[in-house]
Structures are given as C-alpha cells and as structure tokens.
Amino acid sequence: EVQLVESGGGLVQAGGSLRLSCSVSGFIFDDYAISWFRQAPGKEREGISCITRSGGDSYYLDSVKVRFTVSSDNAKNTVYLQMNNLKPEDTAVYYCAVDLSATDCGKLRSPSTVIPILKWYDYWGQGTQVTVSS
Numbered sequence: 238e239v240q241l242v243e244s245g246g247g248l249v250q251a252g253g254s255l256r257l258s259c260s261v262s263g264f265i266f267d268d269y270a271i272s273w274f275r276q277a278p279g280k281e282r283e284g285i286s287c288i289t290r291s292g293g294d295s296y297y298l299d300s301v302k303v304r305f306t307v308s309s310d311n312a313k314n315t316v317y318l319q320m321n322n323l324k325p326e327d328t329a330v331y332y333c334a335v336d337l338s339a340t341d342c343g344k345l346r347s348p349s350t351v352i353p354i355l356k357w358y359d360y361w362g363q364g365t366q367v368t369v370s371s
Contacts, residue, residue, distance in 0.1 A: 246365030259333030270339035275329035287342035
C-alpha cells in the first residue's frame with residue numbers, strides 16, 4: 238500500500254522556521270517526483286515545490302523561492318521542506334504528493350492548460366497544518 242505521511246507542521250511566529258517531512262512507502266520506482274502543495278482557507282491548492290528522487294531537478298514557486306528548501310534522503314525515503322522566514326500568508330495545510338510518471342518537475346514548472354495539475358499526482362498525504370502568526 239502506497240503511503241505518504243507528512244509531519245512537522247505547527248504554530249510559529251512570523252520570521253520563524255519549520256521543517257516538514259514527507260515519509261514515503263509502498264512503492265519502488267527508479268525515479269519519480271515528490272511535490273509539496275499547500276491550501277489556504279478559501280483558496281485553491283497550489284504547488285510550491287518539487288524534487289525528483291534522483292535529485293536531478295527541483296522547483297520552487299516564486300513566492301517561496303529563497304525562503305524554502307526542498308531536499309530528500311533516499312535512504313530514509315523521506316522528503317523535507319525547510320521553511321525559513323515564514324510569513325502569515327504561508328498559513329495553510331501543506332500536502333506532499335507523488336507523481337510516479339515524472340522524472341523531472343516540469344509539470345509544476347510549466348503547468349498544462351488542459352490537464353489540472355492535481356490530476357497528475359497519484360498519491361497524496363493527509364496534510365499538515367502550518368500556522369504563522371503575525
């Protein structure tokens with residue numbers, strides 16, 4: 238059974254840091270893409286970062302670039318999202334998801350105008366809440 242389990246969310250003051258983890262289990266592929274999404278109340282889910290298992294490609298949404306860093310530890314089958322200098326507008330539920338057909342982060346970098354980005358992802362975690370107070 239494929240499982241993605243996020244952890245590491247919480248309440249933090251503006252300017253603070255959190256590190257999210259996404260533990261992946263239940264499948265073996267040579268390469269795939271793990272992406273981080275977030276969804277704030279009343280807003281659509283947006284893709285904010287991506288990394289391939291090979292480490293050959295990564296992507297960041299402009300609004301998180303420089304502040305967030307995605308990394309992976311393949312020995313632990315875990316992907317991390319280090320979030321620094323958090324802002325109140327980063328408040329959201331954060332999800333990780335896997336695209337088993339991907340060998341790069343192109344689907345987030347250049348989203349299709351025909352197929353909604355969420356449709357590409359095969360499995361999702363349950364989400365972890367991040368709340369940034371001002």
